[in-house]
Amino acid sequence: MHSEQATLYRPQGPQHRPAAAPPPVLRELLARADVQINGTRPWDMRVNDARAFRxxxxxxxxGAGESYVDGDWDCERLDMMFERLLRAELDRTAPGTAKLRLLLEGLRQRLFNLQSVERAHQVGERHYDVGNDVFEAMLDSRMIYSCAYWEHAQDLEQAQVDKLEMICRKLELKPGETLLDIGCGWGGLARFAAERHGVHVTGITISKEQLAIAEQRCAGLPVTLRLQDYRSLQGRFDKIVSVGMFEHVGLKNYGVYFDTARRLLAPDGLFLLHSIGVDRRAPHTDPWIERYIFPNGKLPSPVELAGALEGRFVVEDWHNFGPDYDRTLMIWAERFEAAWLRLASHYDEGFRRMFRYYLLSCAGFFRSRQGQLWQLVLSRPERRGGYRSFRPSAPAERPA
Structure with a gap:
């Protein structure tokens, strides 16, 4: 493996103690979601080691995530299991000791700024820098690591082209304009906007691995890329875009984030924010996702997001296409598994189980409707004239 997660994930292996009867409280809780222990349906949990119960x-x-990665239990269709668990709100129904742990985690996230400047780099090091070969295998050719748009597309490549073109059209990009890309990833959107719409792009990321590839992909284009935190940005831009980055900002920083964007945006400009959201306020991030996938992450609720925007931006458009993330994640999971034979020489089986659990549990999250995917078009209050919301009526033309 290419990161410290190699030491976090060492499967202990089953100890062949599955014969112990499952605790009644666990069996009863899972029954609320129509999930059985050692059942025969694709979404049932099959226990390999009784230590999973504890x-x-x-x-x-x-505990569920760590014990899965360690091989204590399996499930043929994790996505289907998680859809049922989350529809039954078992994530909000922890028993006994686990409930206390979650309360303490919620308190920690309320008291401390987990997304401070000093901590901002952690998600880059722990997740985005895990290995470009993983993301190259899993994602489309532009390495777009955010929800695709499936209204007219039949494959991942077209769905991501349609999403990129939709973003550019919503922003009303014009040749010669300046575009700031906050959280530019591997440079896919920056290159697309520069090539297809003739804009000058400034992109920032906190991932060294992303920056290295982005610079290669955008070479020769009017694109400037930096390893930089959004809070230190200076200048003025005609348009701003942020795709899949707001999830790392944190509730305590929403004011600073939007104040920064407003300061950087031209008075008549537009700002497109593309972010995962949740159906209601959550006291804490899922502990397994927070520890092993997206450290310090926080998904906004509609109320939290609207409250931060009030007095700062006018909401011109709020587009929800959350179900599209389910389909996107399932395809990423298929591509990851299909590539495993060539990835296995660099990553261990624990990493494979970790990534499978991450992708498929997230697919179930969106399928359950707890997870949403939003694109907001925002403007400064002093913007002149109106704004007409854009939705594609046909697939975008693929670049040659």
Whole structure:
């Protein structure tokens, strides 16, 4: 493996103690979601080691994820299991000791700024820098690591082209304009906007691995890329875009984030924010996702997002296409598994199970409707004239 997660994930292997009867409280909780222990349906949990029961009951989501990665239990269709668990709101129904742990985690996230400037780099190091070969295998050719748009597309490549073109059209990009891309990833959107719409792009990321590829992909184009935190940005831009980055900002920083964007945006400009959201306020991030996938992450609720925007921006458009993320994640999971034979020489089986659990549990999250995917078009209050919301009526033309 290419990161410190190699030491976090060492499967302990089943100890062949599955014969112990599952605790009644766990069996009853899972029954609320129509999930059985050692059942025969694709979404049932099949226990390989009885230690899974203790780990789940004492640590809930964190224990379930860690024990899966360690091989204590399996499930043929994790996505289907998680859809049922989340529709039954078992993520909000932890028993005993696990409930106390979640309360303490919620308190920690309320008291401390987990997304401070000093901590901002952690998600880059722990996730985005894990290995470009993983993301190259899993994603489309532009390495767009955010929800695709499936209204007219039949494959991942077209769905991501349609999403990129929709973003550019919503922003009303014109040749010669300046575009700021906050969280530019591997440079896919920056290159697309520069090539297809003739704009000058400034992109920032906190991932060294992303920056290295982005610079290669955007070479020769009017694109400037930097390893930089959004809070230190200076200048003025005609348009601003941020795709899949707001999830790392944190509730305590929403004011600073939007104040920064407003300061940087031209008075008549537009700002497109593309972010995962949740159907209601959550006291904490899922503990397993927070520890092993997106450290310090926080998904906004509609109320939290609207409250931060009030007095700062006018909401011109709020577009929700959350179900499209389910389909996107399932395809990423298929591509990851298909590439495993060539990835296996660099990553261990624990990493494979970690990534599978991450992708498929997230697919279930969106399928359950707890997870949403929003694109907001925002303007400064002093913008003149109106704004006409854009939705594609046909697939975008693929670049040659």
């Amino acid at each position: 780990r789940i009951l004492t640590q809930w989501s964190l």
